[in-house]
Amino acid sequence: MLKPQKLVMIPGPTPVVRSIQDQMGRETVAFGDPDFIEDFKNVVKDLRELWQCSGQTFVIAGSGTLAMEMAVANVSKPGDKALVCSNGFFGDRFAEICKKRGLNVDVIKARWGSSVTSEEVKERLSKEKYDLVTVTHVETSTGVMAPIGEIGKVVQDHGAIFVVDGVAASGGAEEYVDPMGIDVLISCSQKAFGVAPGLALLWASKKALDKRKSLGTIVDSYMDFEKWLPVMEDPSKYWGTPPINLIWALKQSLEIIKSEGIKERYARHVRHATLFDEAISSMGFSILADEGYRAPTLSVYLYPGEFNIDDSKFRSLVAEEGAYIAGCLGDYAGKGFRMGHMGNIDKHILISAVASIERAAMRSGIKLEPGKALGKLQRGFVEESM
Ligand SMILES: Cc1ncc(COP(=O)(O)O)c(C=O)c1O
Known part of the structure; x- marks a missing residue:
């Protein structure tokens, strides 16, 4: 393959x-x-x-x-x-x-x-x-x-x-x-x-x-x-x-x-982090950081409880699907994953990253409508350029 x-x-x-x-x-x-x-x-x-x-x-x-x-x-x-x-x-x-x-x-x-x-x-x-x-x-x-x-x-x-x-x-x-x-x-x-x-x-x-x-x-x-x-x-x-x-x-x-432009760069990170968080949470993952304190550069997502996700297997599937993500630390080790959405990453990369998570989630048995998470990003990107 x-x-x-x-x-x-x-x-x-x-x-x-x-x-x-x-x-x-x-x-x-x-x-x-x-x-x-x-x-x-x-x-x-x-x-x-x-x-x-x-x-x-x-x-x-x-x-x-x-x-x-x-x-x-x-x-x-x-x-x-x-x-x-x-x-x-x-x-x-x-x-x-x-x-x-x-x-x-x-x-x-x-x-x-x-x-x-x-x-x-x-x-x-x-x-x-x-x-x-x-x-x-x-x-x-x-x-x-x-x-x-x-x-x-x-x-x-x-x-x-x-x-x-x-x-x-x-x-x-x-x-x-x-x-x-x-x-x-x-x-x-x-x-x-x-x-x-x-x-x-x-x-x-x-x-x-x-x-x-x-x-x-x-x-x-x-x-x-x-x-x-x-x-x-x-x-x-x-x-x-x-x-x-x-x-x-x-x-x-x-x-x-x-x-x-540094101001636009900061604003872009906020816009894309919000969309990224929306996309990943639409698949049933929850965000560790409290609202009001969420970073524009990276997020920590926790697995939905009901599907009994095996952390290392899930992250290997995401890698097979084309993206490296990191495991959680401390008491959250095994309970979710950490993902960056910062730097010089454009819409192509964000779309591909969410798509990798979506395919791995489906392969892990998480019940979801294919394209639902991607749709959140797509809609957001179109709105941002109107
Ligand atoms: C917030 C924060 N501080 C310090 C460090 C340490 O940086 P380095 O791994 O480059 O030594 C890291 C690494 O990820 C970090 O995320």
Whole structure:
């Protein structure tokens, strides 16, 4: 049998479009090449401008977890008080990183499917003085988006450093550094930027850069803002070898973002996430994230109880039908699946992804009218272009 194409519909990495792939396939040049230096400068500048950051952006080789640790390393010292707002698996990762670095950590944990609110943060901050507050913008284990702008305001009034994990949000969910009171935003290349894995991205506010200076010498070298600042300001300087082809790929991703328009990109993610959720729930799957907190970049869908679905069998069937989806985490493992709908994915990809789920659902014994879920998407796409 002819094997179908396999769409990467896990919550990252996401499909990488041809023009971005081409950048990764280019012949690598010296990092001192004047054309590359110009390209690197433009990447740093575009990230600052698009995310409205009057401080500095850092682009280095690494993954999202490195960026999380780098954020904490540059704005805190052992013994500092950190408040971690955890909406799930990746929020808990921040708590672990902070604890390992010797911080004194308190955690506000939301029920999976809901979010820590600004009111809860305000109440906690009114009782105790914190140096650092962390929040996960989009929690990949639950598909929940936190109200980072509201929490940012509360944290700025308190005077703490506000660190936001934008790994599953940046480039797909509305996110601005200065206007949202963010001091360090971290992200990476393989999600809504639609680039292959390998780049850690950070935005630091002026307050965060001052905080780093006030710490003096820190034990970290590769992660030290002070080591990278001269390189980000002038990429002809050297600290660690830049991942040249990935930086070109990110440059192309930013060209795509600019030509779509960042506001329209955010709006498109909201429109298509709503349609995607409608399509999948019309087959009897339920959405884990509470209404009002649903992320525009990914969703977690739970199996309909009455059909006794075997999780790994279902996901293998979806793969046979042409799409990779991810299993659930924590207490939800085995009870549903996680799916990305972010980045440079067009109507063709969304239709094919839903069609794969629909065929796998029918093959798993779920009773449904063929084409019902696809119809939701089709109708929505037509309405959106009227
Ligand atoms: C919200 C969030 N934070 C952090 C990470 C860690 O990123 P990485 O796997 O690139 O280290 C992930 C990975 O999926 C994530 O979804």
